[in-house]
Amino acid sequence: MLTRFFNLLGIALLAVSLTANAAYQALIFDCDGVLVDTxxxxxxxxxxxxxxxxxxxxxxxxxxxxxxxxxxxxxxxxxxxxxxxxxxxxxxxxxxxxxxxxxQGVVALPDAVAFLKLAISKKQELNLKVAIASSASQKEILENLRQLDINPKELDHIISGSDDLRHIHDPEGVNKPKPYIYQRCAQALNVPPKLCLVFEDSHAGVVAADRAGMNVIAIPNRYTMHQDFSMAKKIVTFNEIDLFAIQALV
The missing domain is CATH 1.10.150 (DNA polymerase; domain 1)
Known part of the structure; x- marks a missing residue:
């Protein structure tokens, strides 16, 4: 009986260890519609x-x-x-x-901005990298971050679908819902796609992240609330997410 108990205990401890090793290493945020209501x-x-x-x-x-x-x-x-x-x-x-x-001014989405700022402040504690992946130009992304009072240097990577995918040749286009932006972001972060968690507000963004092999959380806004989010792992709001228990999301 004791032998069987210790065998089961060993299996349980191994499972905990594997779960810890599989913890997310990167959080990737879309910008427009997720952080700012543009x-x-x-x-x-x-x-x-x-x-x-x-x-x-x-x-x-x-x-x-x-x-x-x-x-x-x-x-x-x-x-x-x-x-x-x-x-x-x-x-x-x-x-x-x-x-x-x-x-003239963009409208911040306060729950999302608070969550992003918390993630940035806890990067070292949680061993996380934090990035922005947006279809917008770098100029637009940086202007949004400036108005949100977020220092771009505190992020591990910012990738623009408009500016940073021009070397990719695809006759159908390179931006979302194609996976390139998220594939390149993972490469830049040096994090396997399966260990990246993405926050998106649109069907195209969810599809792009899923095709890149990432887990994706849909955060719809009033413009996207009726879109198809069937490929997202969860559909939530940022005030429903506990950064310190983020593994439970997916």
């Missing part, structure tokens, strides 16, 4: 740019496109509206309008 600004930028060429564009038109990059959105709008326009010119105009709106 989707309204992006919608306004698209709407104004399209209005300049007499194309009506409403919020209902934008909702299915949230989370995708500008090239995908512009192409989808052309199909949606059954009209032709200079895609590059529209994107450039949209970007210019968006940057002006962004400089």
């Amino acid at each position: 989707e309204q600004l992006k919608f306004q930028a698209w709407q104004q740019a399209l209005n300049h060429i007499a194309i009506d564009f409403q919020e209902a038109d934008y909702l299915p496109l949230v989370g995708f990059d500008s090239a995908y959105i512009a192409k989808a709008i052309r199909l949606q509206k059954q009209t032709a326009f200079d895609q590059k010119k529209i994107i450039n105009n949209k970007q210019h309008i968006y940057h002006q709106l962004q400089k």
